[in-house]
Amino acid sequence: MRxxxxxxxxxxxxxxxxxDSLVMLELARKAFAPARIPFPVMHVDTGLNFPEVIAxxxxxxxELGAELIVASVPDAIERGLVKEPxxxxxxxxxxxxxxxxxxxxxxxxxxxxxxxxxxxxxAKERVFxxxxxxxxxxxxxxxxxxxxLYNGRVFPGESIRVFPLSNWTELDIWTYIAEANVAVPxxxxxxxxxxxxxxxxxxxVNDFITLKDGEKSEVRSVRYRTMGDANLTAAVPSTxxxxxxxxxxxxxxxxxxxxxxxxxxxVSEAAMEERKRVGYF
Amino acid sequence: MSDLxxxxxxxxxxxxxxxxxxxxxxxxxxxxxxxxxxxxGVSRRRGDEYTNLALLTDGLKAERxxxxxxxxxxxxFATPKRKFIIADTPGHVQYTRxxxxxxxxxxxxxxxxxxxxxxxxxxxxxAFLATLLGVPHIVVCVNKMDLVDYSEEEYEKVRRDxxxxxxxxxxQDLTFVPVSALKGDNVVNSSENMPWYDGxxxxxxxxxxxxxxxxxxxxxxxxxxxxxxxxxxxGMDYRGYAGTVSSGVMKPGDPVxxxxxxxxxxxxxIDSADGELDEAYPPxxxxxxxxxxxxxxxxxxxxxxxxxxxxxQDIDARICWMDEKQPLNEGHKYAIKQTTRWARAIVKDVMxxxxxxxxxxxxxxxxxxLNEIGRVxxxxxQPFFTDPYVQNPETGSFILVDESTNRTVAAGMIGTPKHGx
Numbered sequence: 298m299r300x301x302x303x304x305x306x307x308x309x310x311x312x313x314x315x316x317d318s319l320v321m322l323e324l325a326r327k328a329f330a331p332a333r334i335p336f337p338v339m340h341v342d343t344g345l346n347f348p349e350v351i352a353x354x355x356x357x358x359x360e361l362g363a364e365l366i367v368a369s370v371p372d373a374i375e376r377g378l379v380k381e382p383x384x385x386x387x388x389x390x391x392x393x394x395x396x397x398x399x400x401x402x403x404x405x406x407x408x409x410x411x412x413x414x415x416x417x418x419x420a421k422e423r424v425f426x427x428x429x430x431x432x433x434x435x436x437x438x439x440x441x442x443x444x445x446l447y448n449g450r451v452f453p454g455e456s457i458r459v460f461p462l463s464n465w466t467e468l469d470i471w472t473y474i475a476e477a478n479v480a481v482p483x484x485x486x487x488x489x490x491x492x493x494x495x496x497x498x499x500x501x502v503n504d505f506i507t508l509k510d511g512e513k514s515e516v517r518s519v520r521y522r523t524m525g526d527a528n529l530t531a532a533v534p535s536t537x538x539x540x541x542x543x544x545x546x547x548x549x550x551x552x553x554x555x556x557x558x559x560x561x562x563x564v565s566e567a568a569m570e571e572r573k574r575v576g577y578f
Numbered sequence: 579m580s581d582l583x584x585x586x587x588x589x590x591x592x593x594x595x596x597x598x599x600x601x602x603x604x605x606x607x608x609x610x611x612x613x614x615x616x617x618x619g620v621s622r623r624r625g626d627e628y629t630n631l632a633l634l635t636d637g638l639k640a641e642r643x644x645x646x647x648x649x650x651x652x653x654x655f656a657t658p659k660r661k662f663i664i665a666d667t668p669g670h671v672q673y674t675r676x677x678x679x680x681x682x683x684x685x686x687x688x689x690x691x692x693x694x695x696x697x698x699x700x701x702x703x704x705a706f707l708a709t710l711l712g713v714p715h716i717v718v719c720v721n722k723m724d725l726v727d728y729s730e731e732e733y734e735k736v737r738r739d740x741x742x743x744x745x746x747x748x749x750q751d752l753t754f755v756p757v758s759a760l761k762g763d764n765v766v767n768s769s770e771n772m773p774w775y776d777g778x779x780x781x782x783x784x785x786x787x788x789x790x791x792x793x794x795x796x797x798x799x800x801x802x803x804x805x806x807x808x809x810x811x812x813g814m815d816y817r818g819y820a821g822t823v824s825s826g827v828m829k830p831g832d833p834v835x836x837x838x839x840x841x842x843x844x845x846x847x848i849d850s851a852d853g854e855l856d857e858a859y860p861p862x863x864x865x866x867x868x869x870x871x872x873x874x875x876x877x878x879x880x881x882x883x884x885x886x887x888x889x890x891q892d893i894d895a896r897i898c899w900m901d902e903k904q905p906l907n908e909g910h911k912y913a914i915k916q917t918t919r920w921a922r923a924i925v926k927d928v929m930x931x932x933x934x935x936x937x938x939x940x941x942x943x944x945x946x947x948l949n950e951i952g953r954v955x956x957x958x959x960q961p962f963f964t965d966p967y968v969q970n971p972e973t974g975s976f977i978l979v980d981e982s983t984n985r986t987v988a989a990g991m992i993g994t995p996k997h998g999x
Contacts, residue, residue: 299804299820299863303876303918327851328863331816332808414654421651441675441900443682443989445822446915446977450984464663466654553610 298328298408301459304449305406308336308459309366309399314350315524316470316481317410317462319357323479324461325408326361337364337402341395343387344371345505345526353482368398385528396432399456406449406457414466415554424463430454467522467554468547475540485543487520487535498531522554583789586665586680586713588704589690594721598690598759599653599664600631605766606781608655631759650680659785674934674949675900677707678989682975684708685789686715693720693732693756697739703934705740709747710896710951710991712971715787716744716752719780724758728771746937751787755780793860797965798826798834799887799973800880801917806865818849818865819874824917824972826882827859828866836872837879837889837963843870860972877919879963879973887963887973893923893956893992895967896932899946901980901987906946906954912987914958916976921960923978929953953994966993 301308310325312318325334338358342351358365370387373379378397379390399407413420423439425447440448449457462470474481492499493506493514500506502514505528519532520543537546589595603609614629621630653664665680681687687708691701701718708716718740726732733756744752755764756775763769764779778786803821808814828834832845848855849865858864866880874880881887899906906925914923930939931952946952967974971991978988 300918303804328820329804329806330849330851330865331814332806413652420653440986441679441989443679443977443986444971444975445683446975448915448977448979448984448986450913450979452984464652464654466656468656551611553612 298325298459298461300447301406301408301449301457302329302335305457307403308406308408309402309404310334310336310338310408311395311410312338312340312354312365313410313524314340314346314354314482315410316474316479316485317412319479319481320462320470320473321408321410322357322361322363323477334361334363337366339366339368339398339402339404339407341368341391341398342370343391343526344369345387345528347482347484347503347524347527349482349484350524353480357480366398366402368394370394373397387526399432404456405451406459408459408461410462411460412465412467412470413460413463422458422460422463424460425449426458426460427451428456428458432456434458468544471540471544471547475544482524484521484524486540487518487538487542489516490519490532491515492517492519492532495531499534500531503527581789582661582663583686583784583787584663584665584684585686585688585717585784586667586677586684586708587688587690588667588677588680588700588708589688589719589721590698590700593690593692593695593700594759595666595690597631598688598719598721598757598765599666601759601762601765602781603653603655604631605762606655606657608657650676657781657785662784674703674707674898674951677704678711678898678900681708681711681713682989684711684713685792686717686784686787687713688717688719690719690721691736691740692722693726693736694722696736697743699935701740702743705744705747705749706934706937709749710898712968712991714750714789714792716749717780717783717787718752718754719759720754720756721759723756723763723769723772724761728756728758728763728769730772730774733772733775753777753783755783794825794970794972795827795859796825797885797887797970798828798832798880798882799824799917799963799965799970800826800828800866801919801963801973802874802876802878802880803918804876805874816867817871818867819878819880820863820865821918822863823858823860825860825970827857828864829857830854833883834868834880835883835886836868836874837881837886838961839872839874839878841870841872842883843868843872845869877917879917881963887965887970889961889963891958891961892926893958893962893964893976893990894953894994895956895976895990895992896951896953896994897946897978897988897990898951899948899988901985902948903983904980904987905948906978906988908944911981913979913981914956914962914976915979916962916964917973919960919962921958921962922981923956923958925954926957927955929955954990956990964992967991968993 373394374381379393411419423442491502491514493512518536520535521532537543618629651666655662667676667680689704720733720736737754757764766781768779802819806818806820830845830847835842846867846869848858908925908928911924928944930941931943965973974992976990977986980987
């Protein structure tokens with residue numbers, strides 16, 4: 298993070314309110330303490346986030362005295378920049394919103410909390426990942442990364458996506474959250490919640506998920522492993538209601554984080570890779 | 579956190595590298611069910627009779643089908659004893675660059691040899707590159723033992739050949755394991771098929787490799803990465819020099835010398851975000867405060883007064899050329915980055931190119947093409963603070979960047995190692 302702050306003209310930290318972003322914020326705080334984090338934090342808000350996550354985001358930013366930029370997807374829909382897609386997933390249309398905001402603010406480096414262990418397209422990412430003037434990722438022509446000598450040189454319009462957590466695994470994230478006492482939204486901890494089983498995935502019944510005809514809800518002890526859009530992110534059965542229990546659970550878990558909880562990545566084998574190619578993280 | 583071993587794998591696809599990695603993940607039970615299901619599904623669709631473990635190092639496979647070449651893919655697994663990061667370097671034409679990239683951060687190199695083919699050109703190249711990069715441990719997996727009836731004789735033949743070649747290199751720690759990645763012999767579980775082998779299976783060896791001493795704890799080198807000087811209205815007066823300890827151990831009260839100014843002072847405090855520290859050592863990220871207010875900026879180096887790196891604008895180094903578009907030419911200028919310092923460098927002389935199969939030096943060349951390794955002399959626009967790579971990889975390594983494309987085009991190692999290549 299210091300390397301980016303030193304070498305790049307205008308970095309920003311992308312923040313979703315999830316555990317990885319919260320760990321990133323904590324690392325940023327530590328990297329520059331006692332000074333403030335020397336770059337803004339940007340949230341591409343789909344408008345479909347869990348309200349708890351948004352509240353958590355705002356409290357955290359206020360506590361750090363950081364600058365928050367919100368790039369709003371509903372606002373972009375209203376302005377006609379993007380169209381609401383059928384099926385309810387706003388994943389695809391996040392990208393133009395992100396890119397528009399990045400261009401408006403002139404960001405030449407954006408931190409993301411992505412980890413290589415999450416998904417096979419991400420396994421190929423560099424820590425400093427070059428994006429051309431169209432923000433495209435070209436897996437064929439990546440800069441070699443040797444030792445810890447990162448090359449952040451870009452021409453105007455080009456940028457670098459930076460993934461400091463590349464080599465962390467889900468277990469590393471939770472171990473760190475436990476050791477460094479990082480606060481995360483309560484949704485990550487198990488609680489009795491009203492859920493509906495939809496194609497083998499458990500969705501909590503809330504403002505975003507309502508029962509369809511013939512569906513029955515039940516109360517089960519569940520928690521979330523990821524924080525995506527509230528209409529698409531499934532919970533997992535769990536009794537881990539403390540950070541120690543979550544660490545223990547992750548040590549034993551037999552499903553990957555995304556395999557267990559995200560409907561949106563299952564669209565095709567290469568869904569993530571295709572999204573990344575056009576500028577998504 | 580449990581300790582971490584980073585290893586780079588090398589070996590062509592036919593030697594069974596993918597199967598070996600798959601077997602490691604599978605037998606150590608670090609695979610996730612959804613990953614396994616996906617591999618089972620693909621195996622079925624392809625008509626494989628058994629679950630094809632090679633498909634686990636997927637992503638890559640799919641990419642190759644699409645004609646995408648990826649330099650290095652990283653995979654993760656853990657046992658109760660240790661965490662592992664595998665730098666999986668595909669065995670392509672481009673593998674010199676791949677191998678250098680993967681090996682640059684590795685504690686160990688895993689070289690896979692097909693017992694039927696014996697020590698190939700590729701095995702030699704891999705061993706050479708690992709040595710060049712100073713990888714302290716080399717583990718040779720003699721694979722496909724099931725196809726030679728688990729013959730001790732066949733294994734010994736490979737072991738002897740490889741050891742003979744290895745004496746020409748400067749390998750610190752070389753071990754051999756006879757395995758069958760396909761059947762699982764000696765990968766995670768000891769094999770009953772090779773009672774003559776009294777060593778541990780591969781995974782146990784990887785769990786036991788000693789890595790703590792691989793770091794240089796003698797020579798204090800602290801390249802200044804970022805100056806922290808908060809601007810607040812309440813008159814807070816803080817000036818700290820942030821960075822990662824490259825080598826050595828620093829303590830408050832220690833006398834230090836700052837390069838390039840040569841100014842001597844003492845360490846007042848070593849800060850972390852959670853308070854002051856009693857000491858700092860590699861690879862800790864810390865912020866150092868000094869007794870005297872002196873002008874220090876990014877790219878400067880903090881060290882001990884009686885133990886300083888060389889300050890020089892003339893760099894003699896071995897480099898691996900990585901650019902497919904342009905060769906390295908005498909007289910060309912490049913951007914150079916070493917520790918946290920950027921400058922420009924001109925190539926004064928391409929002294930020789932090493933043929934990495936024969937270890938022969940070709941002194942007639944004046945350029946280096948993609949994947950070639952040679953020794954060059956550079957002259958830089960600013961002084962650098964360097965140590966020989968063999969003593970200190972952190973201050974002995976650099977990259978060259980083509981200023982017209984901003985691409986990283988070379989990896990450089992300062993100084994010449996003992997074996998002369």
